[in-house]
Amino acid sequence: MKKVSLTVFFPALLMMASCNSDQKEAVNKTSEQPKTALVSLNYAEKLKIDHVQNISIVQITEPFKGAETSLTYYLIPKDQEVPDSLRSTRIIRTPVEKFACTSTTHLPGLTLLNSESTLVGFPSLALVSAPSITTRIEAGEVAELGKDYSLNTEVVLEVDPELLMTFTMDGNYKHLSPLSKAGIATIVNADYLETTPLGRAEWIKLFGALFQKTEMADSVFRSIESEYNRVKELLSTVEKKPTTFNGMDYNGVWYMPGGNSWMAKFLSHAGADYLWKENTETGSIELGFEAVYDRAVEADIWLNVHSFNTLSELEAADERYSKFKAYEKGMVFNSNARANENGGDDYYEAGFSRPDLVLKDLAKIFHPEIMAEHDLYFYKQLK
Numbered sequence: 001m002k003k004v005s006l007t008v009f010f011p012a013l014l015m016m017a018s019c020n021s022d023q024k025e026a027v028n029k030t031s032e033q034p035k036t037a038l039v040s041l042n043y044a045e046k047l048k049i050d051h052v053q054n055i056s057i058v059q060i061t062e063p064f065k066g067a068e069t070s071l072t073y074y075l076i077p078k079d080q081e082v083p084d085s086l087r088s089t090r091i092i093r094t095p096v097e098k099f100a101c102t103s104t105t106h107l108p109g110l111t112l113l114n115s116e117s118t119l120v121g122f123p124s125l126a127l128v129s130a131p132s133i134t135t136r137i138e139a140g141e142v143a144e145l146g147k148d149y150s151l152n153t154e155v156v157l158e159v160d161p162e163l164l165m166t167f168t169m170d171g172n173y174k175h176l177s178p179l180s181k182a183g184i185a186t187i188v189n190a191d192y193l194e195t196t197p198l199g200r201a202e203w204i205k206l207f208g209a210l211f212q213k214t215e216m217a218d219s220v221f222r223s224i225e226s227e228y229n230r231v232k233e234l235l236s237t238v239e240k241k242p243t244t245f246n247g248m249d250y251n252g253v254w255y256m257p258g259g260n261s262w263m264a265k266f267l268s269h270a271g272a273d274y275l276w277k278e279n280t281e282t283g284s285i286e287l288g289f290e291a292v293y294d295r296a297v298e299a300d301i302w303l304n305v306h307s308f309n310t311l312s313e314l315e316a317a318d319e320r321y322s323k324f325k326a327y328e329k330g331m332v333f334n335s336n337a338r339a340n341e342n343g344g345d346d347y348y349e350a351g352f353s354r355p356d357l358v359l360k361d362l363a364k365i366f367h368p369e370i371m372a373e374h375d376l377y378f379y380k381q382l383k
Contacts, residue, residue, distance in 0.1 A: 039051065039056075039205055039209070039214070040218075041202055041205065042198075042202070043194075043196055043198040043199040043201075043202045043225075044191075044194060044199045044200075044202040044203060044205075045061070045194060045195070045199055046060060046061050046062045046190045046191070046193050046194060047059070047060060047061070047190075047191075047202070047203060047205075047206060048061060049205060049206065049209055054077055054080065055074055055075065055076050055077075055080075056074075056075035056094070056209045057072065057073075057074060057075075058072070058073040058074075058075060058187075058206065058209060059071070059072050059073075060072075060073075060187075060188055060189075060190050062190055062193055063168065063171065063188045063190050064167075064168045064169055064170060064171045064188075064190065064193075065169070065193060065283075067171060071090070071188055072089070072090065073089075073090045073091070073092055073187055074086050074089055074090065074091050074092070075092050075093075075094045075209055075210065076091055076092070076093060076094065077093070077094055077095075077212070078093045078094065078095070090185070090187075091185065092162075092163055092185045092187065092210065093162065093185070094209070094210060094211070094212050095210070095211050095212040095213075096118060096162050096163045096210045096211055097118055097162060098118060098120045098159075098160065098161045098162045098163075099115075099118040099119055099120065099161055099162065099163055099165070099210075100119070100120055100121035100122065100145060100156065100159065100161035100163070100164045100165070101119075101122060101164065101165040101166070101189075102122075102123055102145075102151065102164070102165065102166045102167065103165075103166075103167055103189070104127055104128065104129070104344065104348060104349040105191065105192070105348065105349060105352050105353070106165050106189060107119075107122075107128065107130055107133060107349055107350075108130075108204075108349065108350050108352075108353035108354070109203070109204060109206070109207030109353070110133070110207070111130050111132055111133065111350075112204055112207075112217075112220050112353060113204070113207055113208065113211055113213045113216055113217060113220065114216075115207070115211045115213070116130070116132045116133050116136060117136075118211070119133060119136065119141075119142055120141075120142060120143060120159050120161050121142060121143040121144075121145045121155070121156060121159045121161055121164075122142055122143075122144075122145055123144070123145045123146040123147055123150070123151060124144075124146075124147055125137050125142060125144050126340075126342035126343070126344065127340075127342060127343060127344035128344060128349070129338060129340060129344050129345070129346035129349045129350070130346075130349065130350070143155055143158075143159045145159070151175055153175070153178050153179065156179060156184070157178070157179070157182055157184070160184065161184060162184075162185065163184075163185045163186070163187060163210065164176075164179060164184055164185070164186045164187075165186075165187050165188075165189050166186060166187075166188060166189070167188060167189050167190065167192065168188060187210075189203070189206070191203040191352070192352075194262065195260060195261060195262055195265070195282045196262055196265055197228065197262050197265060197266055197269075197355030197358065197359070198224075198225055198228060198355060199262070200262060200352050200353075200355070201221065201224055201225075201352065201353050201354070201355050202221055203353075204217050204220055204221050204353060205217045205218065205221060224353075224354065224355065224356045225356075227356040227360075228269075228355055228356040228359055231269075231356065231359050231360055231363055231371075232269040232359065234363075234370060235269065235270060235271035235363055235367060235370065236271075238271040238367060238370070241271055241272055241273040241366070242272055242273065242300035242301050242366050243272075243273045243274075243275055243296075243298070243299040243300045243301070244267060244272045244273065244274055244275065244299055244300065244301040244302070244303060244366070245274070245275050245276070245292065245295075245296040245299050245302060245303070245326075246263060246267075246274075246302075246303045246304050247303075247304055247305070248304075248305050248306055248314075248317075248321070249289050249292075249318065252288070252289070253286050253287070253288070254286070254287045254288065254289060254291075254292045255284040255285070255286060255287075256276050256284060256285050256286075256287050256292065257274075257276070257284060257285075258276070258279050258280070258281025258282055258283055258284060258285050259274070259276055259277050259278055259279030259280055259281065260279070260280055260281060260282045261281065261282050261283060261284070264276070264277060264279075266355070266358060266359060266362055267362065269359060270359055270362035270363045270365075270366050270367075271363065271366050271367050271370075272301070272362070272366045275295050275296055275299060276295075289320065293320070293323070293324070296324065296326075297323065297324055297325060298325050299324070299325060299326055300325070300326060300329075300331060301326055301331045301332075301333065301365060301366065302324060302326035302327065302331065302332045302333070303332075303333050303334075303335075303362075303365075303379075304333075304334060304335055305332060305334050305382070306334075307334075307336055307339070307343075307345075308334060308382065309334070309336070309382065310382055310383060311327060311330065311332060311382050311383065314327070314332065314382065315327075330381070330382070330383070331381075332381070332382040333365050333379050333380065333381050333382070334379065334380060334382060335347040335351070335361075335378050335379050336380070337376060337377070337378055337379055337380035338377070338378060346378065347378040351378055357377050357378065358378060360374045360377070361374075361376050361377055361378050361379040362379075364376055364379075365379060365381075
């Protein structure tokens with residue numbers, strides 16, 4: 001396996017606090033190079049990246065919702081010896097050349113940085129949308145690691161990635177223990193906890209640190225940020241804001257984005273009047289059908305109706321949907337314009353890393369007169 005023992009995610013280390021002053025001092029003593037500044041993260045709230053000489057210190061401040069302990073990783077170049085003082089910490093050798101991950105939302109970190117060639121494993125390969133990655137899958141260069149969140153440990157060990165990027169909703173890391181013992185480094189990505197579109201997109205800078213493409217990652221994000229803010233400013237003075245709501249009923253529960261969620265911010269920036277904007281939740285709120293109907297029956301636009309492609313399919317699922325004004329006027333839009341035949345959807349792959357494109361789509365839906373030159377990319381209108 002590897003010459004350096006990477007003690008990632010041992011139970012005792014899960015309680016480790018964020019980088020303390022003693023560890024930073026230990027890093028400082030490894031080189032005479034000056035300390036560089038903290039990586040500029042202006043939107044992300046769950047990620048911090050510090051550079052001490054040529055070692056990057058990555059801190060995931062909230063690995064899962066409600067987590068009380070952060071996770072800290074030391075990214076050390078492969079041509080540099082690991083300091084004795086850091087050998088019992090979570091170490092990742094860079095640049096990462098054999099990479100595996102567990103969510104389609106991680107894949108844009110590769111495609112945007114031209115690092116697709118590093119991908120050696122991924123679960124549910126059929127769900128991948130990016131052409132540059134599907135080409136490698138078809139060539140047999142990417143292993144199937146399992147289905148959805150369930151990893152086949154034996155396959156992961158056979159592929160032997162230098163780094164596996166994963167996520168957790170509840171702090172359960174038990175499935176990672178065998179990998180850690182085998183010397184495979186693991187890192188938790190918690191970008192889904194960000195509450196702003198640009199905050200989630202800014203996690204591209206983590207991938208920049210992992211692949212030693214910091215400047216490229218900064219450039220990519222600045223371009224996304226600039227275009228997002230340009231469209232946001234363009235719509236900031238609109239007077240007439242169409243009313244809108246989101247989602248649909250699932251077994252008696254309608255999951256509506258909270259008023260402080262990243263989706264609600266998208267709607268606000270796109271010049272829409274979101275009917276649950278006064279809510280203070282950052283995640284979803286659970287509502288009954290009648291509660292949604294009472295408030296949204298006269299809404300102008302309805303967004304994100306699962307995987308439905310036509311109005312007739314929507315009505316067939318529940319005839320009550322046809323009573324909404326947005327349905328009657330044909331103003332129902334879904335984010336599955338780039339879905340593939342296997343159930344993969346590029347909106348849930350690239351959309352979170354390209355909020356500029358999502359915002360342009362929403363702006364086109366709410367204010368087509370302003371966004372006349374933009375063609376819908378992730379979204380389509382149900383007919």
